[in-house]
Amino acid sequence: xxxxxxxxxxxxxxxxxxxxxxxxxxxxxxxxxxxxxxxxxxxxxxxxxxxxxxxxxxxxxxxxxxxxxxxxxxxxxxxxxxxxxxxxxxxxxxxxxxxxxxxxxxxxxxxxxxxxxxxxxxxxxxxxxxxxxxxxxxxxxxxxxxxxxxxxxxxxxxxxxxxxxxxxxxxxxxxxxxxxxxxxxxxxxxxxxxxxxxxxxxxxxxxxxxxxxxxxxxxxxxxxxxxxxxxxxxxxxxxxxxxxxxxxxxxxxxxxxxxxxxxxxxxxxxxxxxxxxxxxxxxxxxxxxxxxxxxxxxxxxxxxxxxxxxxxxxxxxxxxxxxxxxxxxxxxxxxxxxxxxxxxxxxxxxxxxxxx
Numbered sequence: 270x271x272x273x274x275x276x277x278x279x280x281x282x283x284x285x286x287x288x289x290x291x292x293x294x295x296x297x298x299x300x301x302x303x304x305x306x307x308x309x310x311x312x313x314x315x316x317x318x319x320x321x322x323x324x325x326x327x328x329x330x331x332x333x334x335x336x337x338x339x340x341x342x343x344x345x346x347x348x349x350x351x352x353x354x355x356x357x358x359x360x361x362x363x364x365x366x367x368x369x370x371x372x373x374x375x376x377x378x379x380x381x382x383x384x385x386x387x388x389x390x391x392x393x394x395x396x397x398x399x400x401x402x403x404x405x406x407x408x409x410x411x412x413x414x415x416x417x418x419x420x421x422x423x424x425x426x427x428x429x430x431x432x433x434x435x436x437x438x439x440x441x442x443x444x445x446x447x448x449x450x451x452x453x454x455x456x457x458x459x460x461x462x463x464x465x466x467x468x469x470x471x472x473x474x475x476x477x478x479x480x481x482x483x484x485x486x487x488x489x490x491x492x493x494x495x496x497x498x499x500x501x502x503x504x505x506x507x508x509x510x511x512x513x514x515x516x517x518x519x520x521x522x523x524x525x526x527x528x529x530x531x532x533x534x535x536x537x538x539x540x541x542x543x544x545x546x547x548x549x550x551x552x553x554x555x556x557x558x559x560x561x562x563x564x565x566x567x568x569x570x571x572x573x574x575x576x577x578x579x580x581x582x583x584x585x586x587x588x589x590x591x592x593x594x595x596x597x598x599x600x601x602x603x604x605x606x607x608x609x610x611x612x613x614x615x616x617x618x619x620x621x622x623x624x625x
Contacts, residue, residue: 272339274301280333300597304590305556306341307606308334311599313348320349344604348429363458363475373511376480378487381513384506388528390497393549394518396595398494399427400602404616405625406449413491414452415479417502419472420465422456429598433457442483448603453483469501476505490625499535507539514544521548521569544624545580546570550587583615
């Protein structure tokens with residue numbers, strides 16, 4: 270008999286909460302998805318304080334669902350979006366003019382800084398950034414994620430955070446944490462429904478603030494999700510930050526590679542090492558029959574990497590679950606699916622290569 274959401278919900282009703290009721294009755298289950306025997310969902314606690322006490326319940330939920338006939342794998346995440354005690358809102362101004370610097374710097378306590386870039390939009394650069402951050406964190410690295418795509422910040426949605434960061438002294442910004450990753454985005458500081466209509470100096474000032482005024486703490490690696498293209502943010506980051514290097518994301522199609530080459534040329538011009546390329550949306554595997562289709566072509570990024578003499582770091586698939594996970598605020602890399610394993614392999618390659 271095929272597994273249904275109703276079957277899973279019935280099983281979860283058997284888990285009684287300490288203060289009465291159950292997960293379903295208390296409406297604490299989010300983003301429940303089924304795919305070929307793989308079950309994924311999120312338990313949303315009323316507050317961060319309660320979430321810290323619910324790990325045994327999360328484990329019990331995984332175990333009880335795993336016993337349902339037809340279920341092959343279970344991935345349960347624990348989060349909190351309830352009315353936690355709100356930190357004071359920052360009183361500092363975001364997006365002012367940059368302050369002078371003596372030379373390239375990096376945040377105190379941060380070992381490496383990797384720029385995740387693309388020549389054009391729509392190639393999945395932000396999806397790669399969030400999933401790579403989570404995959405690195407799952408392998409024991411202390412990871413930060415800076416959403417520097419100031420015109421179109423998407424990391425708050427992808428990482429499942431919406432709280433406004435605190436600034437206790439009006440100068441230092443306290444970052445947020447999600448899925449083991451320390452993160453910051455301009456999208457957390459501004460009205461999400463308002464367009465950012467800024468000229469170059471304000472962009473540069475905002476980036477400088479998010480690098481220098483955020484209390485990042487001790488990190489092995491800080492991933493910077495850049496906006497697409499070759500504009501002011503990229504120029505500021507390369508010239509004013511001690512970058513370890515850049516990773517360029519592209520789809521295999523020729524029109525995407527045209528712009529990816531420009532991004533690579535920009536980094537070469539700015540003397541920033543290109544550590545490797547990632548081919549995203551490399552192939553689509555039909556969930557019904559298993560047939561693989563190269564929707565955007567295949568192998569174009571590999572050929573470009575060989576031409577440049579840099580590594581092809583990964584060929585990542587395109588699939589529905591990755592999109593659903595990003596929209597749901599729990600990156601696919603937090604689970605155990607085939608796509609999650611692809612990101613785990615990418616993270617291990619960066620760690621073994623001394624890049625993360």
